[in-house]
Amino acid sequence: MKSLSVFMKDLGAALKNPKVLIPMFVVLFIPVLYSGLFLKAFWDPYGKMNELPVAVVNQDKGALYEGKQLTAGSDLLNELKKTDGFQWEFVSREKAEAGLKDNTYYMAIVVPEDFSAKATTLLDAEPQPAKIIFEPNEGYNFLAGQIGGSAVKEIKTKVSAKVTEAYTNSVFDKFTEIASGLGEAGDGATKIADGASKLDDGAVKLEDNLLLLTDGTGKLLSGVEPLTKGVADLNTGAVAMESGTTTLADGLQKLSVAHQQLKDGVQQTADGSKQLSNGLQQTVAGTVKLQAGTQSAVDGTVKLQDGTHSVVEGSVKLEAGLTSSVDGSAKLEAGIKASADGSVKVTEGAKAVAQGLQQLAQSNPQLAASPDMQKLLAASKTVAAGNEQLLQSQQQLLQGATALHSGQEQLLQGATQLYTGSQQLDAGVSQLHDGAQQLNAGSTQLLEGQQKLAVGATALEAGGSKLAAGMTEFGSKLNEAAAGGTKLADGGKALEAGTSKLLSGVDQLGSGISTVADGSKKLANGAGELKNGMDELKSGSNELATKLGDAAEQTSAVNKSDSMVQMFAQPVEIEEHKVNEVPNYGTGFAPYFLSLGLFVGALICTLVIPMRESEVVGASRFNRFISRTLSFSMMSLLQSLLAAFVLLYGLGLEVHNVPLFLAFTFITSLSFMWVIQAIVTWLDQPGRFVAIVILIFQLTTSAGTFPLELIPNWMKFFNPLLPMTYSVRGFKAVISTGDYSVMWRDAGTLAIYGLVFLAFTFAYFMTRDLENEAVMKSEQVLTV
Template sequence: MKSLSVFFKDMAATVSNRKLLISMVAVLCIPVMYAGLFLTAFWDPYGKMDQLPVAVVNTDTGAEYGDQSLHVGEELIDELKKSDDFAWKFVSREEAEKGMEEDKYYMTIVIPEDFSSKAATVLDEHPQPSEIIFEPNEGYNFLASQIGGTAVKEIRTKVSEKVTEAYSKTLFDQIKTVSDGLGEAGSGASDISDGAVKLDEGAAKLKENLSKMVAGTVKLQEGIQPLSNGAGDLQKGALSLKEGSTTLASGLGQLSSAHKQLEDGVVSAHQGSVQLKDGLTASEAGSAKLKAGLKSAVDGSSKLQAGLASTMDGSGKLQDGLKQSEAGSAKLAESMKAAEAGGAQVASGAQGVAQGLQQLAQSSPELAQNPAVQKLIAASQAVAKGSEQLHQGQQQLSEGASQLHKSQQQLSGGASSLHDGLQQLSGGATQLSQGATQLTTGVDQLHQGQQQLVQGATQLEAGQSKLEDGMKLFGTKLADAANGSKQLSSGAAQIADGSGKLKGGMSQLGSGVTVLADGSKQLDTGAGQLTEGLGKLKDGSGELASKLNEAAKKTGEVKAGDENFQMFAEPVHIQENKFSDVPNYGTGFAPYFLSLGLFVGALISTIVIPMRDTSVMGASGFNRFISRTFSFVLMSVLQSLLSALVILYGLKLDVQSVPLFYLFTFITSLSFMFMIQAIVTWLDQPGRFVVIVLLIFQLTTSAGTFPLELIPDWMKSLNPLLPMTYSVKGFKAVISTGDFTLMWQQAAVLGAVGIVFLALTLVYFSMKSHKGILDQQQAPSVSA
């Protein structure tokens, strides 16, 4: 009772606060505004289609079909005028275009000029279907254009029925004509039977004469066969001769071309051998000079080696002297630094004496006027100035001594580097001397080889001259052979052509005889078949006459009334048996918009009702939990009751069970309320953002509008995780299908969701209450 007392006190405080009370009353209307206004707007849009302006333009010029005049466009206009599917506006093409530009019409239906003429081509070799031009104004309203597309399909069906009905009338007229023709064909079949008897007698004589012709053509065919074989052998030999002579001429031509290139190469090789000989001679002379120069280089390298040894001794002595000089310059630098320090002291003392005498003279005017004192002061100032100059000179000497010592150090380092370089140079000179000796030996061998090459080049030049003369003679003989092969090839070609013509003539003759023999045999066979066929013709013509007369009788009995025409035009009717009736859009969308309204109402309630605080000071966490929970339960009851009343009695929604509709509405509202209460209690303001995100996902994945199968695959996985999925299914069951088992299953899921989130809210208040108790227990110890 104490927990309920906190709730009643909070409610009393709320009622006493006029602003808060007005806000709560406004929040109660949120679900009604969402669900009621949306459902009112979309309750039955197809029931007001007669207010949707649609332009209709008829430019059909009509056509002739058999004995009938087709004006399908005018018939379609008459049908549209009888219907109230849309607010039809029958205008010209110009008015329709202007109205579409000014957003006066949602769509335009154009019946083209050739509409009837194309409908009359049904029995042509290439029939052309009629077309209705549908021009939706999608920029004005997309849904209206989609609805118009469905209406145009229905119009097409109606037009097809009218055209098919006209086709049926013409077809039945033709059937009557066929019946008359069949009667005439029956009498003609009797005449055919009489003629077949006479044809049978003539066919017997024809077969007798054709048998004699077959025997003669067989003998002719046997005599022509050996002649044809001989002509074939002659042609094969001529073709082989032609191919061989052609190949020989081609090869000799290629050989002649290659010989010309070879001859040019021999001439070039001869010139190259001459140049090679001259080059080798010059190379031999150069190698002799190289040999003499290398001998001089060997002598020079020996002298260089001896000079480098003397230089190394001198660099060693220079290095020792520089080291001694470096030590002396170091001592000199130290002495100059000491002298500089002494000079500084002397200059400072002289300056002090001069200043003291000056001060003494200033303190005693008598002393200042004494000439001896004046001289003494002047002398002391001169001494001070000279000592200062002496100190400056000593500083310069000290700096010069330091620079001299640094230069001595650099010279000492350079002397060391010089001595090392001379050692390396001496080693290189030794290697140079050895290499020059080896090079001299190699040059001797090179000179001997060049002498041998000069002799070989002389012999090569003589051989090249002989080869050049021989190639010229061979080229002349080869040209004569190539001309002869060309003449041989030309003669072989003429023989091949003549033998080919001979063989062709023999083949044609043999083929003609063969064809003649085959034809005579086929004629003989055909004559026999003709005799048999004429017998069958005689029998069949009698049967044909009787059947044609019977067909004429039956076609004359065919019925051709309006009901038959209607059957041809519309042979199939659709019988619609609704599994569950949803009379209008409002009933179909009610589960979706009602779930949306209750969810938004629960979210807005968290803005008006305090989530954590209470008007009772010192209330425990559990008491605050009870107070807040009962407050939200009360809001949920009022919101669901008000929404159900408005939808049932304001919008006249028909449901399968009114009590279960009230109950499921309350369960849905309570589940949404507990879920949103827990999220906002834990997260405060960010929690409301989380709830809005959940609302967005539920709007797209709950399958309240489009089927679940039509949304993206990654959204389908969210469908079973969000509570609005179950509220939409439950409302569909209690409103339309009457599947109360399914409704109770969805109610159980929503109840479980509400209990889980209610438990989370209790955990929050328990944790806050425990934290407050710990703070109170720790407060005295801290103050102590």
């Protein structure tokens, strides 16, 4: 009781002394000033963001996308006008730069002129992101720039969603086109499958026809061999015919010369007979000349007879050669006709192959693009064109062979007539020879008798006239025969040249047919491979048609709606479940600023309340300890209650439990007060400096603002050693989390701090008397 009386006397003395009472009253508001004013200033800074001036510049020129005008910059401005996040001021670029320089604006947001243009490159091979230029005026206020950065990120998200909505609308429109295209592709694939079936049938027919073509070319090649042999025989006969006709022409030329001489002799004979008739005086001389002439005639007729025999023999050879030539030309005509018929079939087959391959290429663009298919198509066209040319050449050859056969038949008829005429000529020459011999005998008889001369001369004159007429006619026929022989020789030469060319053509024909045979075999093999490919194409096209139909059905099931477009534009939505929600900045910082205010309030109390003295003279050490401790404890109670009530009912701080909040506030204040009391009691003025240093370390290590993990590692060492760490955590528990076990545990830790330092204060009072305190004070004054 005596200890309480000392406290009451000290309290009464303080209340009666305005110099002590007023400072004590002011000190009570120190925690309120620290915690209340700080928290009020930052209670909800985002609630007044609409008063923070921000410049917005729109330089976007817009762009065309899928035939529609995209104005992302204007859309951004419209979105900003709907929100009150900042005090938006839509200005020019120049005004924004000037406002940043004179600190009119805390930040500027600039939409470049290519903002919409770059937004349309999303689906390009190298898309370019649309940029929003953010220019914070950090020198003017750093936190404003940080807050603006967060706001710009939110703006970016909204603009990105708008741009994505435009792309999504375009993509869903494309889905409709894709579904239609897939349906058409499915129909096309069905037609491809039908065409593949037809091509498969055509490939079978093509393979069969190519086998027939191969067989036909083999037969044609076999038929060309006798044709080649016949043409060779024809060429040999033509050579023999050329030799015979040349010999015949030479014989006829010689016969013509001999006939001219004979004609002259006959003319002379006629003249002599006339002269004989005119005068017997010249009979002897005439008979001599007649004998010489008749002898010459005999010799001439002998030569003429030899010539006619040569003509007969030549005509026989000519007729035999022409007969062989006619047979050869008939065989040639038959062979060429058979070859032409085979070529017609080959040409038709080659055309069918080329047309089939052309239809196949037109029905299947991928197959048409294949190099092997292009080579096969070109080869089939070349074979068709070559067979066409071969057919035309064979038709021309057939016409030439027909004309040759006809000409040789006519030539054979002429040779037959020549043979008949040469036989008649030979008979006439024989008669002429006999006549010449008789003439010679007559001339001899003329020499024998003059009486018979007149009769003989008359007969001679008559015979001479007939002979002259016959010789004239014979000469005409002989000239015609000579001209015919010359033409026959020329024809033989032409025939030999033609048969040589024909033989060369037949050789080329055989080589060409061999090539065609080889090509037809390769085509037949290719047709087999084509048949296999057609089977695969048929199967694949059926499967393609089925898959395309399924894809079209599934794609057409995608229906565009506003909710679906918004889902694509913003596929992720943040559903926030706050754990231990803190409604505003003031509530979040209350543990930190309240702890700071209570610590500062306790420190200021040491300036207005005596630390060691008592108004009671002669009070014991223990009574002074109790009086000073109760004084500081009472100040602690008043400070904590005043600060708590101002926060609860002045600022509207919401806590989980008000009584526990008041209790923890008092425990914190009392613990800080006892800690500072002990330090200042022991050290006096230096003790206050130590308390300030402790306060500074607590401000940086108590994790009241930033998380503990973000401070330097060497500072983390002080976190568990200082009491403010536990006061901040305890206030968070009772205000925000409601974890009362943490609060009570931290309250116990603070109580331990207070009791330990209270023990230090007790030790001071129990070890120091008033005289020692006076000496210490004098020493401190002298030191100062």
